[in-house]
Amino acid sequence: MDWKSFLNEFVRTPLFHSSMLSIFPDAKQHIPVQLSRWVKAGKLIQVRRGWYLIAAPYRSQEIPLPVIANRVAHPSYLSLDWALHYYDLIPEHVPNPTSVTTGRGSRLLFRDSVLIYYHIQPSFFNGYEQLDYDGHAMTVALPEKALLDKIYLFSRSASFTREWLEELRLQNLEQLDLRRFRALAGKIRRKGWQKILELTVDYLKEQVT
Numbered sequence: 001m002d003w004k005s006f007l008n009e010f011v012r013t014p015l016f017h018s019s020m021l022s023i024f025p026d027a028k029q030h031i032p033v034q035l036s037r038w039v040k041a042g043k044l045i046q047v048r049r050g051w052y053l054i055a056a057p058y059r060s061q062e063i064p065l066p067v068i069a070n071r072v073a074h075p076s077y078l079s080l081d082w083a084l085h086y087y088d089l090i091p092e093h094v095p096n097p098t099s100v101t102t103g104r105g106s107r108l109l110f111r112d113s114v115l116i117y118y119h120i121q122p123s124f125f126n127g128y129e130q131l132d133y134d135g136h137a138m139t140v141a142l143p144e145k146a147l148l149d150k151i152y153l154f155s156r157s158a159s160f161t162r163e164w165l166e167e168l169r170l171q172n173l174e175q176l177d178l179r180r181f182r183a184l185a186g187k188i189r190r191k192g193w194q195k196i197l198e199l200t201v202d203y204l205k206e207q208v209t
Contacts, residue, residue: 001026001034003043007058014059015071018050047072048108067136069097069115072108076101076117077128077139080153083146088172100125100141100149118153127184144181148188151200157192165203173207 001024009023010016021031035052038044045053051072053063066078080098084090096114102122108115127145130137141149147170155164178201185197 001031003038007054010054011058011060014054014061015047015063015068016052016054018052045111047110064134064136065110065113065115066097067133067138068110069099070138072115073099073101073103073117075125076103077141079128079141079146079149080118081150083141083143084150084168084170086140087143087146087175089143089147089175090169091171092169100153118149120149120153124152124187126187142180142184144176145184147176148181148184151196152188152190155196157190157196160192160196160199162199162203165200170207173204176204176208178204 001021005024006021010020013020018031018035021035022028024031026034035044035046039046039052043055043058045055047053047068053059053068066082070076070078076099078086078097079100081090081092081094082096082098085092085094096116098116099118100120101117102120102125103117105119106117108117127148128139128141131140132138133140140146150168181204182197182201185193185200
């Protein structure tokens with residue numbers, strides 16, 4: 001496998017997993033060595049173990065950072081602060097993609113950014129859809145689930161208050177479907193969760209009336 005033959009196959013797939021190189025006749029043990037050489041030569045960028053991005057100017061298209069974050073961790077979907085800003089539910093710009101996964105929580109340094117992953121239980125891995133993002137398919141939480149993930153992962157029932165919600169600086173809440181919010185929240189089983197749910201629903205209702 002030389003660089004030219006590699007590009008001929010992957011020029012339209014600049015973000016790829018090393019397992020995809022099995023289409024070439026090279027011995028399996030030689031592939032990591034070749035990839036390492038191309039990384040050192042500046043032709044590839046290693047995103048995480050097994051995942052690589054063809055470096056500019058060799059790639060034919062740019063892959064947005066959120067799309068990279070979504071593809072290199074499976075299963076995962078974008079949620080929390082990044083998704084809340086995506087839906088314009090919070091005013092702050094969120095430069096680092098935030099995702100949830102049933103795998104281990106982690107932070108991946110990628111160039112000048114951080115890809116952030118939070119662990120959730122498989123039974124709560126729901127409430128997402130596939131969207132088009134700058135021409136790329138990407139899995140993102142529904143607006144209601146992005147807020148629920150934020151509350152579930154960062155609130156504590158003993159100290160959950162209206163002030164905590166106000167500090168999120170939520171906006172444009174009329175787009176939320178409260179019936180769907182309740183349905184998704186109903187899948188959570190945690191001590192004190194009913195109190196959190198009722199306080200949140202009351203707050204959301206106040207903001208849209």
